[in-house]
Structures are given as structure tokens and as C-alpha cells.
Amino acid sequence: MSILPINSNIQAVKNKKKSLLQKIITQKHLLIMLAPCLIWVILFCYTPLWGWYLAFVRYRPGFPISSAPWVGLDNFKRFLFQSLDFGRVIRNTICVNILTLIISMPLEISLAIVIYELRFKVYKRIIQTISYLPYFISWVIVGGIFFQFLSMEGVVNNVLISLGITKEPIMFLGMPSMAWPILIFTRIWKNLGWSTIIYLGAMGSIDPNLYEAAYVDGATRMKRIWHVTLPGLAPTVSVLLILAAGGLISGSFEQVYVFQNPANMEFADTIDTMVYRMGLQQANFSYATAVGIFNTFCSLVLIVFVNTIIKRINGRSLF
CATH class of the missing domain: 1.10.3720.10 (MetI-like)
Structure with missing residues (x-):
């Protein structure tokens, strides 16, 4: 008796995944139009966020960032x-x-x-x-x-x-x-x-x-x-x-x-x-x-x- 609900739940999940795939297929033209905007956002809005690493080190211009000593929250404490x-x-x-x-x-x-x-x-x-x-x-x-x-x-x-x-x-x-x-x-x-x-x-x-x-x-x-x-x-x-x-x-x-x-x-x-x-x-x-x-x-x-x-x-x- 306990197997039936489990099987029904598995089938429901499969149907849900299938419906999601169908939605993607039916909206593929819109997704293709959205792709350049998404790529632009990733490149120019999210990729530069790696620079936040500078806030936790003591970086000196002219030296590699990897050689900058780790200072943790010292820069925030100085400002606050x-x-x-x-x-x-x-x-x-x-x-x-x-x-x-x-x-x-x-x-x-x-x-x-x-x-x-x-x-x-x-x-x-x-x-x-x-x-x-x-x-x-x-x-x-x-x-x-x-x-x-x-x-x-x-x-x-x-x-x-x-x-x-x-x-x-x-x-x-x-x-x-x-x-x-x-x-x-x-x-x-x-x-x-x-x-x-x-x-x-x-x-x-x-x-x-x-x-x-x-x-x-x-x-x-x-x-x-x-x-x-x-x-x-x-x-x-x-x-x-x-x-x-x-x-x-x-x-x-x-x-x-x-x-x-x-x-x-x-x-x-x-x-x-x-x-x-x-x-x-x-x-x-x-x-x-x-x-x-x-x-x-x-x-x-x-x-x-x-x-x-x-x-x-x-x-x-x-x-």
C-alpha cells in the first residue's frame, strides 16, 4: 500500500520536469533573444565583483594581487x-x-x-x-x-x-x-x-x-x-x-x-x-x-x- 503513493509522486515529478522542458522548448525564441542581455549582465555586472577581494587585503598598485597580505575586515573598521x-x-x-x-x-x-x-x-x-x-x-x-x-x-x-x-x-x-x-x-x-x-x-x-x-x-x-x-x-x-x-x-x-x-x-x-x-x-x-x-x-x-x-x-x- 505504501508503494503506490511513492510511485505517484515520482510520476508527478517526471511530469513536472517534462512540462518545464516543454516550456523551454516553446519559449526558445524568447530565451534566445534574452541570451545577449543575460551575457551582458554576467560580464559587466557580476564578473567585476571579483574585485571585492581587494577590500579584504592590503593591495599596493604595481604588485600582484595574489601577494597582497590578508587584512580581513580592517578596511571596513578604518572607515566605520x-x-x-x-x-x-x-x-x-x-x-x-x-x-x-x-x-x-x-x-x-x-x-x-x-x-x-x-x-x-x-x-x-x-x-x-x-x-x-x-x-x-x-x-x-x-x-x-x-x-x-x-x-x-x-x-x-x-x-x-x-x-x-x-x-x-x-x-x-x-x-x-x-x-x-x-x-x-x-x-x-x-x-x-x-x-x-x-x-x-x-x-x-x-x-x-x-x-x-x-x-x-x-x-x-x-x-x-x-x-x-x-x-x-x-x-x-x-x-x-x-x-x-x-x-x-x-x-x-x-x-x-x-x-x-x-x-x-x-x-x-x-x-x-x-x-x-x-x-x-x-x-x-x-x-x-x-x-x-x-x-x-x-x-x-x-x-x-x-x-x-x-x-x-x-x-x-x-x-
Whole structure:
């Protein structure tokens, strides 16, 4: 009597394996199309991870990696407990990213709603083009534009002096207290229009019958936005918050590097610029690798944590 269940289980496993093979055969064309992408990811995303070995040795440029002495977690301990820059770069990175997220997300949603509610296609296209354009400008050019605006002889100082707000020109780019506002404003200005594309796509997937039902019930445009549009954007906002959590401990290296100078280093130095400085400028590759691994680990923990919190709040999650 006990042999029958065992035989049936074996047969079920065989059928399952057969069905999996059949799925692979039926989807072979899709798998062939996916193969180049998979190879690219393995070569350029996973193969370089062998370099993490440098974080656990004391590597000196010009000598074989195999001859580098093993130091274990010493490089991590130096960064976490002995580095004078640890508190500064963590503070600047997290604060700038959190403030940018808090300010930018409502602005992105608002701009997307305004564009979506416009009935004149010409105005809609003009606003979309104007808002999208900064995204395609490199940070080097953006830095040059704002250097001209914020310089001692720039437009901003000329306006402030003309209005009598100040008598002497202000050195905005040399003031440590202005580093965060400049980084936050320029990042929002550059990415605002592009981020609205995601919300516009999400609003396009909302059932039009919901808007019609709300209109029949006498709901005004603001009420339709509040009770139909915003709830329809909730899944998209949840996913974007989870993805944004991974970037809270890392910043836009190109942006920070462009606006960074010795005068504002106290508030413009982030983890990414520290890795660049330690690794490429000072050739301390082992220490820079350890800082990079710490950054990656914190980003992973933040994504899992925020994903768990959002899943408990509204039942939606990324994984």
C-alpha cells in the first residue's frame, strides 16, 4: 500500500520536469533573444565583483594581487570607526537624498497631473518638451549653466543687487551652507520632467469608467483627482519609493563632483566622491573598495526594509 503513493509522486515529478522542458522548448525564441542581455549582465555586472577581494587585503598598485597580505575586515573598521570623514559623508549623502526625495516626488506627481489634465494638445506638448529637455543635458553642462547664474557677476547676484536685497555680490558656490540647496535644486530641475513620464504612464492605465462614474456623481475635477487619480497612482508610488530607498545611501557622483570645491567640501562631500578620491586620486584601492561594499550593503538593506514596510501598510511590494 505504501508503494503506490511513492510511485505517484515520482510520476508527478517526471511530469513536472517534462512540462518545464516543454516550456523551454516553446519559449526558445524568447530565451534566445534574452541570451545577449543575460551575457551582458554576467560580464559587466557580476564578473567585476571579483574585485571585492581587494577590500579584504592590503593591495599596493604595481604588485600582484595574489601577494597582497590578508587584512580581513580592517578596511571596513578604518572607515566605520577611525575615519574622520565617515560622519560627514554619511550625513551629506543621506540628507541631500532624503530632502530631494521629499521635495521632488510631490512635484513630479503634480506636474504629471497638470500635463494629464490639459485638454489643449499644443500646450501639453510644449510643457512636456520644456520639462523633459533638462534630463538630456549632461551634468557638466548643467554645472556650467549654474556657474554662470550663481557667479559673483551672474544673473542672480545682479537681480539681488538691483532689488536692494543685498549690497555686495554673494559667492553662492563658495558658501558651505548653500551646497545642499544647490545640489537639491539642480537635481530636481534636471530630473523633474523625465520622472513625470512614469506617472503619466500610470495615469493612462487607470480605468476611464472610474472618472465617468465620479463625473456622473457630481465630483469636481479636484475631487476626481483626489479620489480617482491619486489612489490609482498608489502602486506606482510604492514601487518608486522602494527603488528610491536604494539610492538614499548613494548619490549622483557626476552632479556632486561638478559642484564640489574646497570651499563647500564640508557639505558637498558624499560617499561616491569619497570612493573616487580614495581610489583613483590616492590609489588606496582596498579602502575605496571597502567603502563601496559598505554602500552596496546599506542600499540592499534599505530596499528590503522599505519593501517590508510598504507591504505591511498597503499590501503592495516589489518582491
